[in-house]
Amino acid sequence: MKKRFYTLWENLIRASGFCSTLLVLSISFYLFREAYGLFRNSGVESGYSIFVHQSNPIQEFEPDTLRKIFNKDVRRWSEIGGIDERIEIFSLSDLEKKFKEEALGPDLQFVPEKVWEYSENKPAIIGYFPSKLLDSRHKTVAVRQIEFSDLVFGDSWFPASSPIASFGAASILLGSLWVSFGAILFAMPMGLVVAIYLAEIANPRMREISLHFIELLAGIPSVVFGFFGLVLVVPLLKDIFNLDQGESALAGSIILGIISLPTIISITQDAFLTIPKDIKASSLSLGATELQTIFFVLIPYAKSAIFAAMILGIGRAFGETMAVLMVTGNAAIIPESFFQPVRTITATIASELGEAPNGGIHYEALFVLGTILFVFTFLLNLIANFFVGKKS
Amino acid sequence: MIPKFLFLVLLLCSSARGNLYAQAIKVKGSDTMLPMMQLVVEAYLKKATNVDINLTGGGSGTGITALLDGTVDLAMSSREAKLAEKMKFKEKGAEIKFVPIATDALSVIVHPSNPVAKLNKDQLEDIFTGKINNWKEIGGTDSKIIVYTRESSSGTYEFMKENILDKREFAKDAISTSATAQIVFAVSQNKGAIGYVGLAYVENIVKPVAISFDGKEYIPPTFNNAAKGIYPVTRPLFVFYNAANESKVKGFLDFLLSVNGQKLITHKGFIPVNWQ
Amino acid sequence: MKESRVQKQKLITQKIAFGIFAAISFSVLFLSVLVVGFILVHGIMKLSPEFLFSKPEEGMMKGGILPAIVGTLLLVIGSSLVAFPIGILSGIYMNEYASKNYIHSTIQMMTNNLAGIPSIVYGLFGLALFVNSFGFGMSLISGCLTLGILVLPLVIRTTEEALKSIDDSFRWTSYSLGATKFETVFGVILPMAFPSILTSLLLSIGRIAGETAPIIFTVAAYYLPEISFSLSAQVMALPYHLYVMSTSGIDLNASREIAFGTALVLMILVLLLNLGLRLVKKFFQKRNS
Numbered sequence: 001m002k003k004r005f006y007t008l009w010e011n012l013i014r015a016s017g018f019c020s021t022l023l024v025l026s027i028s029f030y031l032f033r034e035a036y037g038l039f040r041n042s043g044v045e046s047g048y049s050i051f052v053h054q055s056n057p058i059q060e061f062e063p064d065t066l067r068k069i070f071n072k073d074v075r076r077w078s079e080i081g082g083i084d085e086r087i088e089i090f091s092l093s094d095l096e097k098k099f100k101e102e103a104l105g106p107d108l109q110f111v112p113e114k115v116w117e118y119s120e121n122k123p124a125i126i127g128y129f130p131s132k133l134l135d136s137r138h139k140t141v142a143v144r145q146i147e148f149s150d151l152v153f154g155d156s157w158f159p160a161s162s163p164i165a166s167f168g169a170a171s172i173l174l175g176s177l178w179v180s181f182g183a184i185l186f187a188m189p190m191g192l193v194v195a196i197y198l199a200e201i202a203n204p205r206m207r208e209i210s211l212h213f214i215e216l217l218a219g220i221p222s223v224v225f226g227f228f229g230l231v232l233v234v235p236l237l238k239d240i241f242n243l244d245q246g247e248s249a250l251a252g253s254i255i256l257g258i259i260s261l262p263t264i265i266s267i268t269q270d271a272f273l274t275i276p277k278d279i280k281a282s283s284l285s286l287g288a289t290e291l292q293t294i295f296f297v298l299i300p301y302a303k304s305a306i307f308a309a310m311i312l313g314i315g316r317a318f319g320e321t322m323a324v325l326m327v328t329g330n331a332a333i334i335p336e337s338f339f340q341p342v343r344t345i346t347a348t349i350a351s352e353l354g355e356a357p358n359g360g361i362h363y364e365a366l367f368v369l370g371t372i373l374f375v376f377t378f379l380l381n382l383i384a385n386f387f388v389g390k391k392s
Numbered sequence: 393m394i395p396k397f398l399f400l401v402l403l404l405c406s407s408a409r410g411n412l413y414a415q416a417i418k419v420k421g422s423d424t425m426l427p428m429m430q431l432v433v434e435a436y437l438k439k440a441t442n443v444d445i446n447l448t449g450g451g452s453g454t455g456i457t458a459l460l461d462g463t464v465d466l467a468m469s470s471r472e473a474k475l476a477e478k479m480k481f482k483e484k485g486a487e488i489k490f491v492p493i494a495t496d497a498l499s500v501i502v503h504p505s506n507p508v509a510k511l512n513k514d515q516l517e518d519i520f521t522g523k524i525n526n527w528k529e530i531g532g533t534d535s536k537i538i539v540y541t542r543e544s545s546s547g548t549y550e551f552m553k554e555n556i557l558d559k560r561e562f563a564k565d566a567i568s569t570s571a572t573a574q575i576v577f578a579v580s581q582n583k584g585a586i587g588y589v590g591l592a593y594v595e596n597i598v599k600p601v602a603i604s605f606d607g608k609e610y611i612p613p614t615f616n617n618a619a620k621g622i623y624p625v626t627r628p629l630f631v632f633y634n635a636a637n638e639s640k641v642k643g644f645l646d647f648l649l650s651v652n653g654q655k656l657i658t659h660k661g662f663i664p665v666n667w668q
Numbered sequence: 669m670k671e672s673r674v675q676k677q678k679l680i681t682q683k684i685a686f687g688i689f690a691a692i693s694f695s696v697l698f699l700s701v702l703v704v705g706f707i708l709v710h711g712i713m714k715l716s717p718e719f720l721f722s723k724p725e726e727g728m729m730k731g732g733i734l735p736a737i738v739g740t741l742l743l744v745i746g747s748s749l750v751a752f753p754i755g756i757l758s759g760i761y762m763n764e765y766a767s768k769n770y771i772h773s774t775i776q777m778m779t780n781n782l783a784g785i786p787s788i789v790y791g792l793f794g795l796a797l798f799v800n801s802f803g804f805g806m807s808l809i810s811g812c813l814t815l816g817i818l819v820l821p822l823v824i825r826t827t828e829e830a831l832k833s834i835d836d837s838f839r840w841t842s843y844s845l846g847a848t849k850f851e852t853v854f855g856v857i858l859p860m861a862f863p864s865i866l867t868s869l870l871l872s873i874g875r876i877a878g879e880t881a882p883i884i885f886t887v888a889a890y891y892l893p894e895i896s897f898s899l900s901a902q903v904m905a906l907p908y909h910l911y912v913m914s915t916s917g918i919d920l921n922a923s924r925e926i927a928f929g930t931a932l933v934l935m936i937l938v939l940l941l942n943l944g945l946r947l948v949k950k951f952f953q954k955r956n957s
Contacts, residue, residue: 221878
């Protein structure tokens with residue numbers, strides 16, 4: 001009896017051991033599962049079709065071209081190789097303005113006829129209607145399905161747009177990278193200096209006190225940092241640099257830098273503290289000053305760990321949500337300067353997930369972003385783990 | 393052993409309170425409507441016992457989505473339902489009632505020191521789509537126009553897009569905020585900023601702009617102008633619900649539309665809907 | 669002669685360099701003071717029994733944040749109940765039962781990676797699995813499961829380290845006295861690891877209480893007039909409340925004040941946990957020496 005009890009427990013323990021592996025696998029599975037549906041879609045609102053005039057030679061639309069047409073960035077068919085006529089956009093709401101409710105029928109059953117009536121003699125027309133309200137007379141045109149390259153290289157992110165949604169995430173991906181690298185640019189040198197100071201120069205009492213402050217910094221929730229950034233950093237930056245607006249990649253980088261500092265400091269400090277004493281001793285005995293020892297002996301010795309700290313710092317910054325959401329301005333533009341607003345992957349998911357209907361295309365697109373985020377941080381972690389283990 | 397015991401306790405608690413929660417009316421959606429809804433909820437709960445109401449924001453889009461998914465009872469929306477949404481509801485076999493509960497004037501706001509005090513529809517469209525990006529093009533100082541907008545989940549955003557932007561997209565470099573108050577705060581701090589918020593949110597730290605749709609008469613967004621229908625950018629604020637669920641939400645809805653409920657709505661700066 | 673002058677120069681450079689290092693270090697430490705101090709100064713006025721123990725009123729302009737405090741408390745308890753049993757058992761497996769082969773290192777790598785996953789990804793996963801797939805909807809159970817998974821790697825790692833640091837001699841002694849592996853692990857080793865487990869509890873409380881992204885889509889509500897303890901209920905939570913207060917509300921001044929108050933409460937929570945950690949370390953250091 002007791003034996004049965006023990007084996008039961010031991011099996012439970014064994015099962016628990018695999019829980020983290022199981023979790024990683026389930027998370028990957030779910031992310032991919034909810035995401036891949038995006039690539040079977042073209043972005044056109046579900047249940048809707050696009051039609052053109054019989055004489056229009058177009059066989060298939062590129063999603064981006066369609067977007068430009070409906071956003072009135074492309075105004076004439078000649079711009080995309082057609083006749084030199086102004087493109088006329090025609091939709092159900094236009095139809096409702098032209099014909100009375102009775103003419104359309106209570107169940108909208110007369111709509112196909114009315115649509116044909118209106119569009120028959122208009123070669124420059126392009127219409128979007130619920131597919132059920134069109135019939136075989138209308139020349140419906142297919143739209144190419146979204147491909148991964150559209151997502152990664154396209155720079156128009158309009159996920160809820162009608163009739164065609166655009167999922168060009170280039171600006172968002174670059175936004176995340178931009179802010180993360182900016183954060184490291186700020187945090188790495190400072191973190192390194194602090195770690196070296198604490199490990200090599202400061203006396204033990206100083207070291208202990210500093211550790212408390214750093215632990216404190218590490219424990220502050222990111223939403224508090226975001227709030228701090230919103231209320232203090234953003235207005236301050238605007239005043240100091242005389243900017244048009246304080247919400248910027250710079251604000252994001254500063255806050256993220258502060259958030260990643262504890263990580264960088266503790267890993268680097270640990271690395272320095274575990275350097276064998278004789279390495280330092282031999283350098284000093286050869287006549288080098290402590291400063292020279294640090295720069296020419298210790299840092300090179302710990303360079304793997306320092307690199308790992310940097311990678312983990314980037315990972316931490318890349319995955320941060322609330323702080324960037326509150327200070328970067330969330331504008332989906334390709335970042336060219338630190339003074340411009342940016343939009344990160346994390347902020348996009350956090351802002352938009354609530355309105356994305358479960359299983360819809362917007363939902364799938366956000367899961368694709370989430371997958372990219374997951375894979376990227378996973379890779380960063382692998383790299384960092386590899387370098388933490390290395391001793392040069 | 394202790395975890396097991398705690399779990400049992402929790403389970404007991406949940407079954408006790410759970411009944412009340414199961415009956416809780418879940419309300420979700422428009423950020424614009426949150427503060428006024430909260431006031432009404434507080435007042436209603438003082439009258440009606442044995443009822444609980446949960447209020448969550450996130451933008452009109454989130455409320456409509458949740459109603460579609462069946463996870464809420466009332467969706468707050470500062471815009472009409474899109475045709476596509478209506479069709480989705482139909483597909484699910486749900487009959488949705490759209491109840492206007494207040495009227496709101498959409499105000500375009502700028503910094504108090506901005507010399508520009510009136511704009512026509514075309515100018516507004518060009519500013520918010522990014523076509524015009526310097527204030528001097530519309531009679532202001534030579535400085536960049538910083539556009540503040542809401543996220544796409546916002547009913548206010550959709551309303552702006554439909555009615556002012558002629559369905560075009562906002563400028564890509566417009567700064568996206570998650571809630572109205574952020575826009576008010578940002579515009580109050582930024583001389584070159586322009587944004588759009590519900591009338592109720594306009595404080596004296598920002599300046600609302602008079603708007604004209606015909607280029608002749610410029611009408612400032614005031615409570616009276618909006619109530620009389622003179623101000624061109626008014627919109628009804630709605631509550632959507634599934635007709636099948638009517639009995640659960642009827643009490644609260646009736647209170648919303650009653651004299652007292654509407655008084656509270658007015659108290660927060662919104663225009664009451666005509667009640668019988 | 670020449671040598672000493674060069675040496676002197678080097679020493680001066682070093683002194684300057686070290687001075688700069690110290691200055692930079694102090695400014696980093698000053699940063700933490702800045703953040704804490706700023707919130708303290710602006711939030712202290714709001715802190716009163718009324719704020720802490722009453723519900724929000726007047727459209728969030730008056731009243732307090734009690735539901736948010738209670739909600740955070742519930743999330744902490746629930747998530748810990750999810751994470752600790754599994755996490756501790758997992759740590760025990762890794763250190764006491766698993767053979768140190770390549771499966772072991774793979775699992776360790778997986779745990780490390782789990783620790784590095786951004787919190788919003790946990791939010792996505794929680795939404796997809798608990799809220800949608802399992803059908804729990806936005807509820808306390810969804811939130812606790814999501815946050816529990818988030819904090820799991822922390823628990824596993826701390827348990828592993830704690831067990832590793834206990835010298836094997838204790839295990840041999842126990843075995844030699846006739847105890848089974850089970851009795852040794854649970855009766856001797858685990859109790860010895862208690863201070864570390866306490867530490868990891870405090871750390872995870874801090875983590876859970878501060879997370880916003882995972883709870884936005886799994887449990888958080890803007891306003892709950894009644895505080896309910898049901899597993900299927902939504903809750904208000906401090907970090908979400910801070911986020912909402914700092915970005916919405918009609919009267920900017922009033923909501924800002926409440927936001928500062930909420931931030932301060934969170935900050936105080938963090939400070940208390942920090943203090944708790946230090947006390948635990950000191951107490952058990954004394955006991956062990």
